[in-house]
Amino acid sequence: MNEISVRVFSSSANVGSGFDIFAVATDAFSEILTLKYSKSSGTKIVVRFNGDSVEPLKNTAGYAIHRVTNDLQIKGRIEVKTIKEIPPGMGLGSSAASSAASVFAINSLLDLGLKDSDLIRYSMIGDSVASGSGHADNVSASLFGGFELVTGNNLMKPYKIPVNIDLFFLIVIPKIRIDQKTMKARMIIPGSISRDAHVTNLGYFASLLYGLMNGDRDSISDGLNDSFAERSRIVLYPYLDDLRKVSLEHFSLGAFLSGAGPSVSIVCDGKTDMQGLRPGIDNVMRKYGLDYYTKECKTAGGISIE
Numbered sequence: 560m561n562e563i564s565v566r567v568f569s570s571s572a573n574v575g576s577g578f579d580i581f582a583v584a585t586d587a588f589s590e591i592l593t594l595k596y597s598k599s600s601g602t603k604i605v606v607r608f609n610g611d612s613v614e615p616l617k618n619t620a621g622y623a624i625h626r627v628t629n630d631l632q633i634k635g636r637i638e639v640k641t642i643k644e645i646p647p648g649m650g651l652g653s654s655a656a657s658s659a660a661s662v663f664a665i666n667s668l669l670d671l672g673l674k675d676s677d678l679i680r681y682s683m684i685g686d687s688v689a690s691g692s693g694h695a696d697n698v699s700a701s702l703f704g705g706f707e708l709v710t711g712n713n714l715m716k717p718y719k720i721p722v723n724i725d726l727f728f729l730i731v732i733p734k735i736r737i738d739q740k741t742m743k744a745r746m747i748i749p750g751s752i753s754r755d756a757h758v759t760n761l762g763y764f765a766s767l768l769y770g771l772m773n774g775d776r777d778s779i780s781d782g783l784n785d786s787f788a789e790r791s792r793i794v795l796y797p798y799l800d801d802l803r804k805v806s807l808e809h810f811s812l813g814a815f816l817s818g819a820g821p822s823v824s825i826v827c828d829g830k831t832d833m834q835g836l837r838p839g840i841d842n843v844m845r846k847y848g849l850d851y852y853t854k855e856c857k858t859a860g861g862i863s864i865e
Contacts, residue, residue, distance in 0.1 A: 570652035587856035620661035623685025650818035655697035658685030704861030783813030805839035
């Protein structure tokens with residue numbers, strides 16, 4: 560029996576106005592996935608999630624493995640065990656991490672030679688079990704680490720954006736649950752926007768990329784705005800604007816809704832007043848009657864073999 564264990568990190572998608580194409584991996588949380596393979600005449604997939612057996616085709620890791628083995632006609636018994644710390648349903652890429660880790664693991668263990676675009680595609684397919692649709696941003700960040708730009712769901716070509724400023728994140732994680740959250744959060748986004756709105760958002764995104772690559776603090780702060788997807792979701796997360804306001808008052812670079820929420824990622828650097836920021840966050844969350852916790856973290860690398 561062959562075996563491999565890999566570590567994958569959490570991620571925050573939709574950074575600024577980069578809806579569905581821009582995400583960052585963070586070391587806030589991680590997951591260890593172990594994959595075992597043994598030869599057999601048929602194909603059987605077994606998945607254990609934090610010690611409990613789960614239906615493979617209803618699990619992001621199991622379904623991703625199913626599609627890889629089916630497409631490539633791989634026979635054998637495959638056992639997947641995940642030890643997950645990434646909290647599900649919080650907008651931190653939990654389902655994407657499991658899917659990406661399983662695809663990376665089987666590709667590495669069986670030396671399948673999958674291209675980066677294939678790794679993304681199969682990881683997206685697995686993630687769709689949880690999210691209802693496949694999108695490439697979270698899985699790309701989990702696979703490759705750092706700030707990851709991926710050119711849409713058709714080309715699926717990843718680009719690592721070089722960052723020339725020392726950033727870290729304070730993630731605010733409200734203790735709330737919304738049934739079918741990702742589906743609801745996507746449905747309330749308009750199917751089309753005006754030309755002016757498109758130009759405005761494109762300007763935000765260009766400013767964000769420029770700021771990250773050139774270490775320009777003001778450009779990053781401008782670029783962390785979004786007038787399209789995030790504005791639509793404010794009805795689900797009314798505390799977002801207040802968190803952004805208090806974060807800027809204490810010299811953060813800005814804040815953005817992490818993925819489909821409810822978590823909010825505040826982007827910080829050495830100029831940020833952390834001693835004042837934390838009480839400010841507490842005042843906001845108390846105003847909305849929300850229990851929460853925070854996680855301070857940095858940018859993480861991609862999946863690694865343990």
